[in-house]
């Protein structure tokens with residue numbers, strides 16, 4: 667913030683001039699580089715998300731029978747493989763954290779009252795926690811052999827647990 | 828195209844000067860990026876909840892997913908994929924503007940690149956997806 671001074675007394679405000687050679691004083695960093703890291707995270711997660719989300723959309727909506735193929739056994743087929751479990755787990759966390767940070771920015775932009783901002787963010791963080799915990803639990807505890815009629819390899823060998 | 832920031836005599840004194848961003852590609856892509864980001868955010872929330880029903884039983888999940896298998900939802904899915912594709916491509920544009928030394932110089936071309944790529948991806952996708960939705 668630059669201070670303005672009515673130096674001439676004309677009513678025209680001009681930025682105050684520092685005396686020559688006075689060393690440039692940067693404002694003391696307030697707390698940390700938290701916002702900078704958030705900014706960087708949005709960009710790094712964005713690049714990764716592009717690959718992961720497009721791969722997800724391709725496999726689920728374009729390849730094979732497209733959206734019509736999606737049912738419980740389709741999910742079981744994917745989540746009987748550690749590859750897709752890992753894919754979806756990383757995608758879940760990246761998308762949710764990226765989205766939460768994005769919405770946090772938007773709340774900061776538009777909610778002017780302190781209390782409004784506070785409660786909107788509480789709702790945001792609650793939703794985030796629910797999605798991350800529930801999503802992670804579902805991926806880790808899913809049993810692809812829950813369907814007794816399953817024809818999956820892992821379910822026919824009898825050793826699946 | 829007049830992009831000059833210097834008002835000429837012809838423009839008269841009333842013409843606003845700072846119009847390089849406002850009302851142009853830069854601003855509208857930001858608006859669309861914000862709206863698409865929020866839309867995807869809310870969809871992700873619902874999507875994780877509906878997918879969580881796989882944990883209840885095959886019947887529960889198939890019942891939920893069955894609710895989506897109609898033309899109205901099918902068109903809605905197309906809109907969501909459109910939001911994701913725009914947000915993703917425009918996100919790369921933002922990253923290029925931030926990190927590529929020539930990014931700011933070419934920011935308008937980058938925006939039109941997003942529009943072209945978006946169209947190239949969405950037209951074939953729309954045809955394929957709507958064929959599934961309306962055809963079986």
Ligand code: HEM
Nearest residue numbers: 708712715716761765768769861864865867868915918921
């Ligand atoms: C698919 C790949 C994606 C890419 C490349 C991407 C990229 C970006 C970038 C670069 C930003 C700008 C951050 C800034 O200005 O500091 C951003 C903002 C945002 N993104 Fe994404 N993103 C992607 C996916 C997602 C997903 C899955 C969600 C929702 C869960 C999301 C929600 C948001 C939101 C809400 C914002 C804030 C917008 C704003 O401040 O105006 N994005 N994204």
